Amino acid sequence: MKLEDKNIQFIENIKNSNIAISQSGKYLVRSNNQLVWLMDFVTREIIIHKRFKSYIVRGITRDEKFCLFTSKGEKEINVLSLLTLEEVASISTSHIFDLKFISNDSVMFYERDNAIDKSFVKMWNFKTGEIRIVYTYDRVSKCGNSVFFDKDNLVVLSQKDCGEVTCRTFNKSNIESFKINEGYDASNFSQLRGTKLLATRRENGVSVGVYDILSNNYSVISKINAIHLRWITDCLFWFVELKPGCNFYSGIMDLSGNILWKAKGSYHFVNSSNDNYFVFDSCCDVFLFKKIENDKEQS
Secondary structure (H helix, E strand, O other): OOHHHHOEEEEEEEOOOEEEEOOOOOEEEEEOOOEEEEEEOOOOOEEEEEEOOOOEEEEEOOOOOEEEEEEOOOOEEEEEEOOOOOEEEEEEOOOEEEEEEOOOOEEEEEEEEOOOOEEEEEEEEOOOOOEEEEEEEEOOEOOOOEEEEEOOEEEEEEEEOOOOEEEEEEOOOOEEEEEEOOOEOHHHOOOOEOOEEEEEEOOOOOEEEEEEOOOOOEEEEEOOOEEEEEEOOOOEEEEEEEEOOOEEEEEEEEOOOOEEEEEEOOOEEEOOOOOOEEEEEOOOOEEEEEEOOOHHHHO
16 A cells, blocks of 8 residues: 555655745745745745844745744744744743644744743734733643644643543633543543543553544554654554654555555654645654645545
C-alpha cells in the first residue's frame, strides 16, 4: 500500500524554516532565526522579505490580510500585515504553548505562568487590544499534559497524580470536557475524531491504539512506543516513535499498523492555515504533505 493510495502526497522537505500556507494556496510565509519571507506559493518567488530576529510563523488569517508569529522565546505574540510584513500589534506573555487565529481579528492562545503555577486560555482581539481570559486553572499535572489546536478548538489534556485524564476543548463560544480512564499518559493522546482518540498505553507492554470515549474500549494498532499522535484522516495518523538509545522516527500509519511513510527524527504536527496541507516540523525542518483528489471518485 502506497501513501498516494490513501489520497495523501508527500510534497517536499523544507529546510531551515517554519512555514504557513494561506487558505487560497496563493501565499507562503517562511521564517527562520533572522528573516521572514512572503512568497508566491506556486512559483516560490519572493514577494517581500524583512529582518525579524527569532520570529516563528504560526498562521495566516482566512481573509489573508494578517500573519501570526511568536518571538522572544515564545514570550511575545506578534501580528504582521501579510502583504507588507509591517507589525500591526503585539503583546507580551509568560510562556506560549500554542496559539492560532480563530477569526480574522482574534487569536486564541494557551499561556503558562510558572511564577504563580497557573495556566490560562485567553482570547486576544489584536484590532481592539482586548484580552479575555477564557479559562484559568492550577497546574496539577505531574504525569504529563498536552496542549494543541484541532482546527479551531484548543485541546488541553491534563492528568493528576497519574490517574484519570481530563480532556477539555475550548473554542470561541463554549468549553467541553470529559474524563478518560486511568492507564494512559495525557501527553500522548491525539485530537478527538468522532468518538475516538489515538493513545499510547503501557499495560502489557507499550502500544499505540484507538480509545473510544463512549465505550472506554482500547484497541491496539501496533506495539510501538509513540510519544506524539495526530489524526490525518479517518484511517491515517501521524506518529513519533521513541526507540532504545533515544532514537526517534516519525511517519504515517494506517489503522492496521502498516507504516506508509517514515523518516528519522521527531517531527510534530503543526497548525495549518490551509486545510489541504499537513505540516510537520522539527526545529525549522519541515515535511509538507497534501491531500489529493481521488480520480475514481471524480469519474
